[in-house]
Amino acid sequence: MYVPTSFSSSFRSHELSIPDQIRALEKLAQIDAELKGLQEQLAQERSTLDGLRSGIAKLDEKLGASRASLAVMDKTRAELVQDVRNMTQQLDHSREKLLRSRTERESNAAQRELEELRKLVRDREDEIGKLSTESEASRQQLEATESDHAKLVAELGAREGDINSKLGEVSSKEREKQTERGAATKTLPAQLYRRYDMIRLKRGTALSQTSDGTCNACHMALPPQLFHRLRREPILEQCPSCNRIIYFVAPQPAAASIPPERG
Ligand SMILES: [Zn+2]
Numbered sequence: 001m002y003v004p005t006s007f008s009s010s011f012r013s014h015e016l017s018i019p020d021q022i023r024a025l026e027k028l029a030q031i032d033a034e035l036k037g038l039q040e041q042l043a044q045e046r047s048t049l050d051g052l053r054s055g056i057a058k059l060d061e062k063l064g065a066s067r068a069s070l071a072v073m074d075k076t077r078a079e080l081v082q083d084v085r086n087m088t089q090q091l092d093h094s095r096e097k098l099l100r101s102r103t104e105r106e107s108n109a110a111q112r113e114l115e116e117l118r119k120l121v122r123d124r125e126d127e128i129g130k131l132s133t134e135s136e137a138s139r140q141q142l143e144a145t146e147s148d149h150a151k152l153v154a155e156l157g158a159r160e161g162d163i164n165s166k167l168g169e170v171s172s173k174e175r176e177k178q179t180e181r182g183a184a185t186k187t188l189p190a191q192l193y194r195r196y197d198m199i200r201l202k203r204g205t206a207l208s209q210t211s212d213g214t215c216n217a218c219h220m221a222l223p224p225q226l227f228h229r230l231r232r233e234p235i236l237e238q239c240p241s242c243n244r245i246i247y248f249v250a251p252q253p254a255a256a257s258i259p260p261e262r263g
Helices: 018-100 104-186 190-203 224-232
Strands: 207-210 245-248
Touching: 018 104, 018 190, 018 207, 190 245, 224 245
Parallel strands: 207 245
Antiparallel strands: none
């Protein structure tokens, strides 16, 4: 149920007439729409920069991890190669033993030693082979990551200057708009401005009009009694559905009753 409020009456005594307050609110809404556009531009430019930077940071991290794992593989491989070298010397030694053996027992023992060593060497060589394949794949992966990284760094280098100057340009426009807004808010009754801003923060926009009994912002029908009051004389009320500050504008042949979002 709509409960009539004395929302408008508290502003009647203000030095600005209600029609002037409506014009001042329209101007403020226009400034806020422009500010919103500028802030969206700023957010977009910043997110482009952040995206490039965080992409580079992620690849930096990946490169670090890949290089560390490659270093471990290389170290393990070097140790295995050294093992094979030592075992080859032991093999020579066992062969000599076999040649020198005088009994069957000595000869058998030397044979067994030789076979065991040969098996150990084969195992190490298998491991070396596997590691080589693995590290070759890792190296290719690393090169691909390095190339992605270089591309992103180049892209950042190419675009950073433009984005920063765009950011500077839009920021200064935004500051000018804020100054303009400060001046625009000062003309309004303080309570009306507070109400406007509270609604704006909650809804994105704070102002609405009606020409035919529905709220132009939320498209809900207004209570007939409220619409009647709005139409009778210039007053400011709040839409009972969306809470936006609402006032009457005469219907126009072309739908031009809403101020443009951006100028
Ligand atoms: Zn509404």
